[in-house]
Amino acid sequence: MNPALQIALALGSVAILLGLMAVVRHYADVWRIGAEVQRKLIHIGTGLYALCLPWLFPDHWPVYFLVVLTLVVMLVLRLPNSRLGGTLHGVERRSYGDLLLAISVGLCLFLAGDQLYLYVLPIAVLTLADAAAALAGTTYGTQFFRVEDGEKSIEGSVVFFVITLLISIVCLLTMTPYAPLNIIVISLMVAAFGTLVEATSWRGFDNLFLPIGLLIFLAVHAASPLPNLIALALLFAISIVAFKAISPKIGLTNHASHVYVTTVFILLAVTAVQNAVIPILVLAAHAWSRSSAPCEGKYPDLDIVAALALISLGWLILGNATEWNAISFYGISAIGMLSALCALAASAQSTVRRIVILSGLAAAIVSIRKVTIDLNPDNTNWNGPMWPMVVANLALAAAIVTLFPQLFARARVTKITIISLVIPLSTYLYSVGFSGLLT
Template sequence: MNNALQIALALGSVAVLLGLMAVVRHLAALWHIGPEVQRKLVHIGTGLYAIMLPWLFPDRWPIYMLVGLTLLVMLVLRLPNSGLGRTLHGVERQSYGDFLLAISVGLCLFLAEDQIFLYVLPIAVLTLADAAAALAGSTYGTRFFKIEEGEKSIEGSTVFFAVTLLIAILCLMLMTGLPPLNIIVLSVMVAAFGTFVEAVSWRGFDNMFLPLGLLIFLAVHANDPLPDLLALASFFATCIVAFKLVAPQLGLTAHAARVYVTAVFLVIAVTAIQNAIFPILVLAAHAWSRTTTPSQSQYPDLDIVVGLAMISFGWLVLGNATQWNAVSFYGMTAMGLMLGFCALAVTGQRVLVRVITLTAIVAGACLLRMIILQLNPDGTNWNGMMWPAVAGMAMLTLGLPSLWPVAFAQARVAKLTLLALAPPLVTYLHAIYSAGVLY
């Protein structure tokens, strides 16, 4: 298929999406279909079409173009006078699910590369299990648990687990050569982890966290020996129990505690343990700052997990795109984010106490960074220690919150994330530019 035909197919795909929405909207008026069912019908249709994309397009670039066009269409559909937009946005709760679904399709396809099961399985779970859970919960749900902006049902989560388990078994059997017992254990873990992610997600973030979390988990652990898989499953169960016990002491809601479990497990499951230290310390520093210097954001405990996830996914994608390992830069970003929360945590102390405390924290963080870099393979330290970048990042993330803490009362996570990300990102881009990657 030549380039012109692939472009035409991409444009036709957008027309198919709009046509599907028009049909659903028309049927909803005839049969009095509710907004939630309308949204899930469009979700299922677009998801099933997305699964076929690797076979429809010989090249990858037209799919990325299609994703970009879809995002533009979704933006237009959010305009107040968009009739078709009400098919997606007629539900009462605020959701970014339409944008995140399109972004996840592009990212999953990019990260899966030639291992097609890493794309098909997560997108199939997102398409079928998520829709089945939502429809089952809204229709048959009788036992509910609360999340920050509503509630979800035990019945819906049970359906999600069952459908995900079936999808995982079929995909792994048909698309991999893994041993049968490994397939069973992996499928149960995928179903359990996926159910946990879906149950704790809010505002449509499951459309990103679920497929990318499953893809990264499978990419790292699909070929693990059976004892390692069983040990990982035990670790996940231990995380759940530990956070359930610790959450009340930290002042976390039950929903936030479940979100923290998911974040910690995913970070530890997909990277070497030393590279998970700073991301976990970010969560601890956030909990400290939330106690001593509360944020005025509506859901700060959820914001930090979103911020940490975006940093993690972003560095992963950038490293894969350039083929220059970004683990060290990811660790520096997490270190900066941790320092920012620590600076806010001590703003109520006397100046001398703040200086001594933050100096000790910086010294400990730098020592920890040195240890982590020494534990990592040489390939991850290709740009050296980068102490000037670390110093610049520390000055930003410690100085601004210390001098103007009131500026971080709102949108704290977003502001600290930008401060922590700027020096390592600039350093990374300069380093690969110097190496000729960006020419």
């Protein structure tokens, strides 16, 4: 298929989306369909069409063009008084689900590569299980639990689990060579993991975290031997029980504790333990800073998880796009976040005690970093140990927070994340460009 035809098909795809929205909006007025059902009808239609994209477009670049175009359209529909936009934004809660759905389609296609099931399975779960859970919950839900400033239902979660389990079994049986018993164990974990992610997500973030989380989980573990899969399933179960017992003692809500355990499990499931230590400590440091130096954020526990998830995903995508492993730079970013959060937590201490605490922290971080470097394979350390960058990022984050703590009363996590990314991101881009010139 020539490029002009693929561009025309991408433009036609956007027209189909707008036409679907117009049809749903028209019949919503005629049949008095509620805002939630309207949104889910669009969600289903868009997702089903997205499942066809690998077969509609022989190349990937038109899909990326389509994603960008769709994002522009979605932003326009968010303008005030957009009648078509009401099919997506008529619900009372704030949601970025429409934007994140389009982003997820592009990212899943990019990360899946030539393993088509890594695209089809996550998008199918997002399309069918998520919509079915929402509709079942709003229609038949009687047992509810709190999620941020809204609520979800037990009935919806059960429906999500069952449909995800069926989708996973069908996709793995028809699209992979794995043994049936392995497929059953994988599918049970996919369903359990997906249900927890969907149940704990907020503001439409499940449209991003759910498919990307499933894709990464499958890419890392789908080919594992059966004993390894069973051990991983036990680790998942133990993590949930442990966090359930610990969360009340550190002031976490039920929702926040579920989000934390999901994040910790993802970190342990998709990377080696040594690479997960610092990011997990970031969560612990946030809990410490939240109690010692409260901020004005409405949901700070969710903010730190979202930030950690987004920078993890960002470094993963950047590493895949450039083909230069980014795990060390991700670790340096997490070191900056850990340093800043601990500096905030210690801000109420005397100067001497603060110096002692932060010095001890710096020594511990350097030790963990040294162990991580020694345990990781050579390809992850292609730019060397980068000790100057490690020390610089650690010192910069701690110094800014210590000197200007008042700046972090609002939008704390966003500011800390930006500060922590400046040095590793600039170093990575320079190093990749310089290494590319040499090769």
